[in-house]
Amino acid sequence: MKKGILISPIILFFIILLVFFYLLIIDRNPSELPSMLINKKVPAFEAKLLLENKTFVSPGEFENETTLVNFFATWCKPCRDEHHYLRKLSDEKGLKIIGINYKDDSKRTIKWLEKLGNPFSSVLLDPNARLGIDWGVYGLPETFIVNSNGMIKYRLVGPITKRNYDAFVLKVKEVKK
Amino acid sequence: MQRILLAILVYLMMSQSIIINCYSVEPDEFLQNPKKELRARNISKNIRCLVCQNQSIDESSAPLAKDLRILIRIKIEQGNSDEEIYDFLTKRYGDFILLNPPLKISTLFLWILPFVFLAIGIFVIFLHNNKSKKLDYNK
Numbered sequence: 001m002k003k004g005i006l007i008s009p010i011i012l013f014f015i016i017l018l019v020f021f022y023l024l025i026i027d028r029n030p031s032e033l034p035s036m037l038i039n040k041k042v043p044a045f046e047a048k049l050l051l052e053n054k055t056f057v058s059p060g061e062f063e064n065e066t067t068l069v070n071f072f073a074t075w076c077k078p079c080r081d082e083h084h085y086l087r088k089l090s091d092e093k094g095l096k097i098i099g100i101n102y103k104d105d106s107k108r109t110i111k112w113l114e115k116l117g118n119p120f121s122s123v124l125l126d127p128n129a130r131l132g133i134d135w136g137v138y139g140l141p142e143t144f145i146v147n148s149n150g151m152i153k154y155r156l157v158g159p160i161t162k163r164n165y166d167a168f169v170l171k172v173k174e175v176k177k
Numbered sequence: 178m179q180r181i182l183l184a185i186l187v188y189l190m191m192s193q194s195i196i197i198n199c200y201s202v203e204p205d206e207f208l209q210n211p212k213k214e215l216r217a218r219n220i221s222k223n224i225r226c227l228v229c230q231n232q233s234i235d236e237s238s239a240p241l242a243k244d245l246r247i248l249i250r251i252k253i254e255q256g257n258s259d260e261e262i263y264d265f266l267t268k269r270y271g272d273f274i275l276l277n278p279p280l281k282i283s284t285l286f287l288w289i290l291p292f293v294f295l296a297i298g299i300f301v302i303f304l305h306n307n308k309s310k311k312l313d314y315n316k
Contacts, residue, residue, distance in 0.1 A: 031230060036271045103240070129244040136269040138227035138241055 035144075035155040036136055042069075042150050043134040050101055050109060050123035061098075061122075062150035066176045068097045069144040070120070071132060073104040074112045076140040082159035083116050089160075089169070090119035094176060099123040102132050102140055143168075145175045201238045208250050217250045220262055224249075225276050233276055 037043075047056045070086060072079040090097055099120035101109050106125065113123070126132055135144065138157075145154040153175045160168050202221070208214040218235060224245060226237035234242035245266070252262050266274050278284045 033227065033271065033273055036267075036269060128247075129241070130248070132241075133244065133248060133269060136271075138270070 032157050033138065035152070037144075037152045038155065040152055042146055042152055045131060045134055047100075047124040047126065047131060050106055050125055052122070056122060056124050059150040062146050064148055065096045066094060066148055066172065067146040068095065068172070069100060069135070069146060070097060071100045071102050071126075071135070071137050071140055071142045073102045073140055074108045075104065076102075078159040079141045080116070081161070082141055083119070085160040085162075085165050085168075086119040087117050088165075089172070092169075092172070095172065096121045100126050100131055100135075102126050102137070103129055145172055147175050201236055201242065202246060203243070206243070206246055206250065208253065213250075213253050216259065217246070217253055220249050220259060221246055223263075223276050224266060225274050227270060227274065 042059045042062050045058045047058075048054075049056055068086075068089065070082075072082075074080075086097060089095065097120050099122070101123055103126065109123070113120075124131065129137075135142075141159050143156045143160065144152050147153050154171050156164070156168060202218070208217060221235035222233050224234045226232045226234045226239055226242040226245075228239035228241050229237050232242075234245050249262055252265065257265075263275070272279060272281075272284075278287060280288055
């Protein structure tokens with residue numbers, strides 16, 4: 001009995017050690033937050049467009065087609081790296097990509113898109129981060145996959161890269177089904 | 178001597194914690210009405226900055242923290258209650274944005290565990306005391 005009491009803290013210590021070790025080796029990013037909007041309708045909003053003199057009205061524009069919503073800015077370096085993959089995705093059939101230009105300079109964005117190519121079917125302006133807050137954005141870039149019913153199905157925090165591109169395309173196809 | 182040094186050390190640590198308590202609210206963000214401004218400050222102190230994740234938006238100088246501070250003030254000016262503002266933010270960013278986690282079934286452990294440990298601690302001290310008392314009588 002006494003021996004058990006003596007040994008129990010050591011056993012407990014090793015169990016805690018094991019738990020910590022497990023959390024250390026699994027592939028996880030503790031600063032990445034789950035989105036609250038998964039399986040919810042896209043937020044309702046109105047926004048001005050960068051390239052046309054029109055107003056974009058949500059959720060009306062999200063119906064009929066699977067849509068990617070990409071928050072980007074010219075001041076964001078990972079967005080530039082990601083751009084190549086967005087262009088690749090824009091070749092995909094039955095997929096629309098909407099860009100939300102987050103707290104940026106419009107002139108600079110137009111130049112940026114001319115230089116790097118424009119994968120977006122429309123570019124929305126978000127000068128005061130209000131759209132970003134509505135979508136729960138906390139760091140650029142972020143990409144949402146919205147299904148043809150206007151329901152948000154997935155969020156990627158951080159850029160689409162060589163490493164996660166295939167997995168991301170798979171997610172898009174899953175949502176399209 | 179050691180005690181004096183320890184006291185000085187504790188004093189320094191405490192005073193530093195007071196100095197660290199600085200704020201990032203910029204003058205152009207202030208509301209004219211001091212009562213409303215106070216409400217905005219109190220809400221901001223309870224809202225986590227999602228960029229730094231260990232500071233409130235009241236203390237953080239991250240751009241998102243500033244945007245949220247401004248938004249909270251706009252909402253106050255529009256006549257929203259504190260609850261409505263908290264609700265607005267948690268709907269978009271989850272309970273994680275609150276520095277004080279709400280008491281829910283999923284957070285029950287978080288709230289109860291300290292008291293469980295306190296009880297265990299008291300129990301252990303009590304046990305230990307009893308034992309040493311018995312030893313004293315045996316002498």
